[in-house]
Amino acid sequence: MADQTLTRIEISKDYLNFSAGHFTIFSASERENLHGHNFQVRCSVSAHVGADGMAFDYVVLKRILRELCDALDERVLLPELSPHLRLEHQEGQVIALFADERIGFLERDVLLLPVRNVTIEELAPLLLTRLRDRIEIADRGIRCMELGVSSGAGQWAYACWESD
Numbered sequence: 001m002a003d004q005t006l007t008r009i010e011i012s013k014d015y016l017n018f019s020a021g022h023f024t025i026f027s028a029s030e031r032e033n034l035h036g037h038n039f040q041v042r043c044s045v046s047a048h049v050g051a052d053g054m055a056f057d058y059v060v061l062k063r064i065l066r067e068l069c070d071a072l073d074e075r076v077l078l079p080e081l082s083p084h085l086r087l088e089h090q091e092g093q094v095i096a097l098f099a100d101e102r103i104g105f106l107e108r109d110v111l112l113l114p115v116r117n118v119t120i121e122e123l124a125p126l127l128l129t130r131l132r133d134r135i136e137i138a139d140r141g142i143r144c145m146e147l148g149v150s151s152g153a154g155q156w157a158y159a160c161w162e163s164d
């Protein structure tokens with residue numbers, strides 16, 4: 001009978017980070033001021049170890065995670081799916097309409113994300129989905145992945161995926 005043992009590989013590197021601006025929205029009328037974080041990302045992947053003594057090449061995983069972080073780096077992150085925020089594009093600008101405010105940004109400085117709020121618990125599943133889209137899960141026998149996002153030391157949100 002084949003060995004069913006799963007081995008978890010954890011990747012946690014200082015360079016897996018992105019520096020981004022955001023504001024959390026609490027209600028239709030309450031939001032944080034625009035501010036920034038050095039967001040940190042980490043990941044663990046559980047898989048069966050193959051006959052070659054490897055679960056998968058973790059260099060590939062690190063490269064993908066780094067690219068996912070770089071894609072969010074040095075931008076103001078705005079939520080496309082917030083029920084309280086409307087986004088308009090006007091002459092090279094993105095205007096975020098919130099309550100009675102019109103908050104303008106240069107298009108080049110912002111990134112619109114398919115999330116309801118720019119919180120760590122929305123960023124974690126977004127990045128996990130993007131990771132899953134890039135990694136060959138079936139080929140490598142990966143059974144479970146967990147991706148964490150932190151907005152500062154000691155505050156993390158984790159999103160998990162398990163194969164059926």
Ligand SMILES: Nc1nc2c(c(=O)[nH]1)N=C([C@H](O)[C@H](O)COP(=O)(O)OP(=O)(O)OP(=O)(O)O)CN2
Pocket residue numbers: 023024032037118119120121151152
């Ligand atoms: N459930 C969540 N709540 C909050 C989030 C979040 O992502 N998910 N984010 C924020 C703020 O944007 C910010 O990240 C937290 O600010 P705050 O804790 O006040 O400040 P620090 O990150 O600097 O933490 P210290 O403990 O003061 O070092 C708010 N809520």
